[in-house]
Amino acid sequence: MSLSIPLLNKSRASGDRRGAGPQAAANGTDMVTPPKIPANDSLPPATRTVALWAGIFAALVVAVLSLPLVFSGPDQPEAAQPEPVLTPQNAVELCQQLFEEPREYLDDAARRRRWDLRHDACKMAFEANPANADLKAAYARNLPYEKKTEAIAMLREAASQGSAEAYFQLYEHHRSWDRGDLDKVPLVTRAEADQALRKAAELGHPAATSTLAALLGRGTTVRRDPAAARYWAERAVQARSATNGGLLVQLGSLLATSDKPDERARGLDILEKLNAPGHYQYGAKRELALAIRRDDPVRARTLLEEARQPDPGGAIVPLAEMLIAGEGGPSDPKRALSLLKGTRDSWMAKGMLGQLTLEGKLLSRDIQEAVNLIDRASTYDFDARMQVVRLLAEYPETRVNNPKGTLYYAVEAAELDEPGALAALIKLKLSANAQFQDRPGACKLIETAVSRGDQTMAQRLADCRAN
Structure with a gap:
């Protein structure tokens, strides 16, 4: 049933029961007796028939809307789960579970209660076992920003005890709070964050492993290193799951750019499998197109056209490049500009518009505007x-x-x-x-x-x- 039915049903339940018969009223139900259609010999037979069926149909609609609403399938709303009660026995479990993002929607008040419960659970778990490095790291993560100096000291201590989570949280603190302003004295320097992230990845921390692979590919915090990025992308797939599509896209795209034929072939194979008929993985079509663009521009352009709607941020820029150059098909600079300007939230599109503005061929040359756009990217x-x-x-x-x-x-x-x-x-x-x-x-x-x-x-x- 449509989502508007509950509102209609509610209005029926709160209204009068002028359509209900005496037996329905006695039983407390909403059964509806079809209204009588007065005989009128002055009406043609066909008209009387239409009126009769119209009345019956209206009565059936009322009856259906008055029935209790039954949900089934994936749209069935989940009943609100009662909030857990913290005990010494479940403190460790709750401390770990409450760091995960909830599947159901939480309003601000519920989210705040969740955070408070997580803080209390981690505090109770840590105080019961202060020698546990991971519990120490978890407790440090819950300290308010005003106590970040204390939290960083605890994280460094937990890291020295071998906690991968503590190492990763040192990197996360730098990423979230210590970057972007040379006048600010960081609690965690870039160099410390670099080493902490690498150490967490070496210890098998899944998020650290995939983060390190990404940074080694695109830069910031760590120095770019394509070979190392491929290595850690492999490790990330192993740490998470070989079925994690996003990580497989990352691995496939990195391998496909390798100058080693065997690695490139394996990367192409991964991307081809992610694009198998009946299978969809976000980003896979775009990355396959980029990987084969030089060798098969016609197919690459077709793939980018197919990826344009589900992946506008990633597919439109290379597609626009091919349209402008007449690569893999007819040249169409006008359409390329239209696509770029129509993608409002794509930093890649802003960057390419900046390049075109700097070049001054398809767009008017404007150095300041070019800097503004490229700076967005x-x-x-x-x-x-x-x-x-x-x-x-x-x-x-x-x-x-x-x-x-x-x-x-x-x-x-x-x-x-x-x-x-x-x-x-x-x-x-x-x-x-x-x-x-x-x-x-x-x-x-x-x-x-x-x-x-x-x-x-x-x-x-x-x-x-x-x-």
Whole structure:
């Protein structure tokens, strides 16, 4: 039955019973006696027949709407589960279970009660067994932000006792609270977060393993390393489950970009299986298209067209590239622009529109607007992030909305020794851009570059020391 039926049924139940017969009223039911159709010899027989059936039909509708509503199948609402009662016997179990996201919807009050119960359960479990490193980590996770210094100390202690969860939570604290502002003293530094994430993955922590694989592929916090990303993606599939489609998409796409023929073949095989008839896995069609684009552009373009509706954020940019270039089919730049502009929430689409605005062929050239759009993509795209740094130095009149964030991630990339990152940051600090000009800071970075063996910076270092 439709979802509007409960409302209709409710209105019937609260209304009068003028259609119910005396026996129905006596029994307390909502049985409805069909209304009598008065005879009228002046009406044609056909009209009387229509009126009779109309009355019967109306009575049946009323009767159906008056029946108790019965749900079945997947739409049947689950009865609200009673909240568990905390006891010393179930404290450990509740502490572990309540970190998982609830399957049912919870309003703010219910979610707050859940958090409070989790805090109390983890506290009781830890106090009963303070030597347990995982319980110590769980209790530390529940401490309020005002006690984060105490929480970090507990996490470091639990990590030293071998708790994978404690290591992962050290990384999570850095990710959530310590990034984006060089003026802020972090409780967990980037270097500590890097090592903690790797250690948690080595200890078999599932979330740490998949996170490490992702970061090794896209950058931030750890240095990019495609070979290591493939290794940890394999481990992530093993740690979670070989049937986890999202992780298999990640693994397949990483393997398919390998320069080793056997790894690439295996990656393509994984992606092909994820695209088998009757099987759907989000992202699999797009990643297969990207993997075969060079060798089979016609099929790649077809796959991207098929993926456009369910996966607009991922499929539209490569599809637009192929439409503009006439790759795998006729060229259609007008449609490409329409697709890009119609995808409002895709950072990838914003980034490509920024590239086209910078290029000035299909769109009017506007450097500031190009920087704005590419900066939107830089939140998730390392290459876009570094391009923004170079553009800000090349066009010093341009600005970004969050200069602290831009500088933080540029410094992070330089610290990680990402290719070209240190040189780009030095150029930015030496530029006339009012948001980033910092000659003393640039000179310190030049010293770092020379110490790393970059002799092209030797003359600049001499100039810094002379001035």
